[in-house]
Amino acid sequence: MNQLFLPAAEPVDIALRGFARAHPGLVTLHEDPLHVTAVHRHPDRRVGLVSGGGSGHEPLHAGFVGRGMLDAAAPGRIFASPHNRQVYEASRHAAGPDGVLHVVKNYTGDRINFGIAAERLRADGIPVRRVLVDDDLATESDETATGRRGTGATAVVEKLLGGAADSGLGIDELAALGAEFVAASRSVAVAGRAQTSPARGGTAFELAPGDVEYGVGIHGERAQVTVPRPSFDDLVERMTGQVLDALPATNDDGVILFVNGLGATTLLELYAVHETVAGLLDKRGATVAGRLVGSYVPALDMSGFSVTVTALRPGWLTWWDAPSHTPAFPRQELPR
Amino acid sequence: MNQLFLPAAEPVDIALRGFARAHPGLVTLHEDPLHVTAVHRHPDRRVGLVSGGGSGHEPLHAGFVGRGMLDAAAPGRIFASPHNRQVYEASRHAAGPDGVLHVVKNYTGDRINFGIAAERLRADGIPVRRVLVDDDLATESDETATGRRGTGATAVVEKLLGGAADSGLGIDELAALGAEFVAASRSVAVAGRAQTSPARGGTAFELAPGDVEYGVGIHGERAQVTVPRPSFDDLVERMTGQVLDALPATNDDGVILFVNGLGATTLLELYAVHETVAGLLDKRGATVAGRLVGSYVPALDMSGFSVTVTALRPGWLTWWDAPSHTPAFPRQELPR
Amino acid sequence: MTVDQTAVLTTYARAARAAHPALTALDQLSGDGDFGDNLCEGLDWAVAAVEARPVEPATAVAAAVFLDRVGGTSGPLIGLLFQELTRALSAAEDDWAGGVREGLAAVQRVGEAEPGDRTMVDALVPARDALAAGRSYADVAEAAIAGAVGTAAIRARRGRAAYVGERAVGAPDPGAMGLALFFWSLAVVAEPDAGLPAPEEVVPMPGE
Amino acid sequence: MTVDQTAVLTTYARAARAAHPALTALDQLSGDGDFGDNLCEGLDWAVAAVEARPVEPATAVAAAVFLDRVGGTSGPLIGLLFQELTRALSAAEDDWAGGVREGLAAVQRVGEAEPGDRTMVDALVPARDALAAGRSYADVAEAAIAGAVGTAAIRARRGRAAYVGERAVGAPDPGAMGLALFFWSLAVVAEPDAGLPAPEEVVPMPGE
Ligand SMILES: Nc1ncnc2c1ncn2[C@@H]1O[C@H](COP(=O)(O)OP(=O)(O)O)[C@@H](O)[C@H]1O
Ligand SMILES: Nc1ncnc2c1ncn2[C@@H]1O[C@H](COP(=O)(O)OP(=O)(O)O)[C@@H](O)[C@H]1O
Ligand SMILES: [Mg+2]
Ligand SMILES: [Mg+2]
Ligand SMILES: [Mg+2]
Ligand SMILES: [Mg+2]
Secondary structure, three states: OOOOOOOOOOHHHHHHHHHHHHOOOOEEEEEOOEEEEEOOOOOOOOOEEEEEEEEOOOOOOHHHEOEOOEOEEEEEEEOOOOOHHHHHHHHHHHOEOOEEEEEEEOOHHHHHHHHHHHHHHHHOOOOEEEEEEOOEHHHOOOOOOOOOOOOOHHHHHHHHHHHHHHOOOOHHHHHHHHHHHHHOEEEEEEEEEOOEOOOOOOEOOOOOOOEEEEOOOOOOOOOOEEEEOOOHHHHHHHHHHHHHHHOOOOOOOOEEEEEEEOEOOOHHHHHHHHHHHHHHHHHHOOOEEEEEEEOOOOOOOEEEEEEEEEEOOOOHHHHHHOOEEOOOOEEOOOOO | OOOOOOOOOOHHHHHHHHHHHHOOOOEEEEEOOEEEEEOOOOOOOOOEEEEEEEEOOOOOOHHHEOEOOEOEEEEEEEOOOOOHHHHHHHHHHHOEOOEEEEEEEOOHHHHHHHHHHHHHHHHOOOOEEEEEEOOEHHHOOOOOOOOOOOOOHHHHHHHHHHHHHHOOOOHHHHHHHHHHHHHOEEEEEEEEEOOEOOOOOOEOOOOOOOEEEEOOOOOOOOOOEEEEOOOHHHHHHHHHHHHHHHOOOOOOOOEEEEEEEOEOOOHHHHHHHHHHHHHHHHHOOOOEEEEEEEOOOOOOOEEEEEEEEEEOOOOHHHHHHOOEEOOOOEEOOOOO | OOOOHHHHHHHHHHHHHHHHHHHHHHHHHHOOOOHHHHHHHHHHHHHHHHHHOOOOOHHHHHHHHHHHHOOOOHHHHHHHHHHHHHHHHHHOOOOHHHHHHHHHHHHHHHHOOOOOOOOOHHHHHHHHHHHHOOOOHHHHHHHHHHHHHHHHHOOOOOOOHHHHHHHHOOOOOHHHHHHHHHHHHHHHHHOOOOOOOOHHHHOOOOOO | OOOOHHHHHHHHHHHHHHHHHHHHHHHHHHOOOOHHHHHHHHHHHHHHHHHHOOOOOHHHHHHHHHHHHOOOOHHHHHHHHHHHHHHHHHHOOOOHHHHHHHHHHHHHHHHOOOOOOOOOHHHHHHHHHHHHOOOOHHHHHHHHHHHHHHHHHOOOOOOOHHHHHHHHOOOOOHHHHHHHHHHHHHHHHHOOOOOOOOHHHHOOOOOO
């Protein structure tokens, strides 16, 4: 029976200290309430970008704090929303002359806590807008009022918003753009093994041998469908098809393809998935203009992966390719 | 029963294609025989750095190919040494005016295949030297002639050698330095769950509930000792103590601390380990001058982590901090 | 005549303590049972903080305590109510009507609950309307209590109340009852002779 | 008199085929059983490649084939021997002595085996010494065969042979016997009248 290697008391606080200690030139740790802020900021940025959410999805969000992406992040306990005070203080630190933009994954707890923080900021006279990320196709249904969950697209949206914010846009333009980025992004995820339960150890749920969860989320909830594991190619084709069919027709601006590991899935697997999805996109005539492969939005140590596609519009690629200086998001310029 | 998400035929070839496709500006793929080479090279570099080994340890080594680190890498099948022809061709591509330096993890197969490639290169008139990485304390014993395994320190040695090579050193100086880097580095690893068996699925070996493997390797072999899981703090303290006791006394130049995930272990856990080890180093009066936290030398999707410490000597830190432009190794300069 | 904020807060804290068993029982029926604790702890902390910092307005102190330290869904939402009350009361003397109006608006922006969703909104909406109509504080309290009691009949089809289903029908929503006690406290301070029932009668134990 | 490289190679291929069952049986006793396949496939490919590219020296073609395509530990090591033979023979006519000396040195640099470790080195060392002493090719072959046969008595304490332990004692090392056949082939081509035994007799089935 596996158990996480975590200290018994305050694991998130200790981990975040270790994170800040590992990246001293990039992020600053604040302990009361817990949040991290960026050391550097692009001189043209007018709006602070703030995100956050439950822990267990690292490097999301703290790993994306830094010049070019987020100005601050507020981590909750494992799989639990941050307290509004964390978001509030993070936002006060991060606010630019044109206010704060919150990037929020669509979960009730996150919506409420970011919402309360936004009310407090407004009471302080700081302009606040929100970008709600809801990309997960598995939760698309007319019956639930809660809507699609926010998953992998969050990393893509945070990078695009970072690039856009550094071009000097104002808060309303950024909020509108953020909503467009989300509308252009859809994801689906599968799992072959649940994550380790932080509380009890062992896997959080059991799968029959040879089954996979199709349409799994990032908080360890089961998917709505458990299916016999298809062949690798069939599985990847089904996922790619589902994502592409849900997107507006892609055009000459191409797409961003993000193959995300859910925690325990190896880079070897993720790159094989990447190669296979890219081949399918080729066949469909979609040009992959931007790529990201790695475990950037995991669900603790779940075995599985997600595929996210963002249909680009003119100008977006510049923001995707813009340099960023964060602990975890790779975007570097070569020396000339 | 978990299974890897990999295509049935030629998983490593397909993954490496997906890798090269994901990093087009940094690496070039060669398919026959399989290897990757760097697109860019520092103008002062005179010696090509080449590494390789079994697959399943990604991002090692291909992820470290690029300006500032390796000039080429040759991946074998999962957990199997690359063929000498892969190493030979990779080395021919990568050779500088002063030859090729091979960075080899201490395993019989890797030694032989890199050795054969070296003989072939010498027959072609290309100078070749080798740095053998053997940092794993669990395999330190007077009885085995094979010596300590090469594990986590490989990432550290490849970064340090990359920086040193870019300062224009010659092959003999680099080979001597590489041996010093290795002599100054020791590692130990623990696992709470074995990796998924690529052939059969399921975990490669079973651990009794509540046990951990202490002194595990990166090829899925069991450790020599299975122990009841100590508390997080006790475990980290035991590992840190063992590593520090095996190193030459650290001095004012400080150490590099590398906390490495074995595959399924989350960043949350690794940063908590990092914070705890760093606290213990503080107590021992060792200054942490360089840090690396992440799953850079995993054993497929094993749950566990290793701690590597490198005792620095004057000048080494410059090489550690030197910028590198590779798919996986983070080393960036902020814009001024 | 200005209603004393500090008196309202201390009265509210006493009333909530008196109703604590019933509020807890109501949240055990329809939630996780912590609403009574959340509300009473928050009010006790706020009263203590006001004693420690008497120069600050009591609603401002209560806002900070509820927003920063009180748990549960209700804690920070109640904090928003206090925050907007602070703004309104500092802008215009005795503007409880404006504070409740803006507080409810903030609660709804954040919580996205509509009237009839079986939440504290069902106490706040009739109170806001009674205040806007310029009714007496006792009338406002009665409107809030009636709205809260009315949640007992709701079997919500959407939102979080939907999870509870039939199980909770017959007993009112704890948050709505807890907020009704706020308006009860306001009335007791502003109109001490109105003859309102005791808090234990306003929030009876379910089933009694 | 120059010994014809191509003839040595084709003779070697035929001899290895004849001894294939015995070589396989020996590697089944002490290894994984693939040595006979590795050697015979490699030699057959090399012979075919020489026929396709007759201008290149046969040892150069064999070196490329064994280094690039033959599996097992032995394949590329044999490739190194052919590589060094190519260098020596192109530098000085008929310098088989120099080629074997350098080939053995390369095999030892790479494989780190010492004489007595129960490997192909135990056939190569006596052959190298006999060649260095200027002995006849038949004598060289006999020295190599004797060295290889002698591995049957070795219970190695270190290196890969140590894994095998007692189980393999009594039968010789397959790699050493396979390399002995190379020197047998050299002698058969260089000194056709020396009257050496047939390959099946040089490498008898174990236990016979
Ligand atoms: N979205 C919402 N909007 C307004 N009030 C809400 C909302 N959700 C819950 N509430 C109120 O919160 C009360 C429960 O508070 P509490 O027990 O502190 O929270 P929790 O349910 O998190 O334990 C409910 O009785 C209801 O009145
Ligand atoms: N380190 C070494 N140096 C020289 N020869 C070796 C070494 N290891 C193995 N051999 C030779 O290789 C032979 C086995 O070859 P083969 O069956 O092709 O390899 P494998 O053991 O990989 O299957 C052994 O019989 C031995 O003669
Ligand atoms: Mg509750
Ligand atoms: Mg609760
Ligand atoms: Mg064999
Ligand atoms: Mg073999």
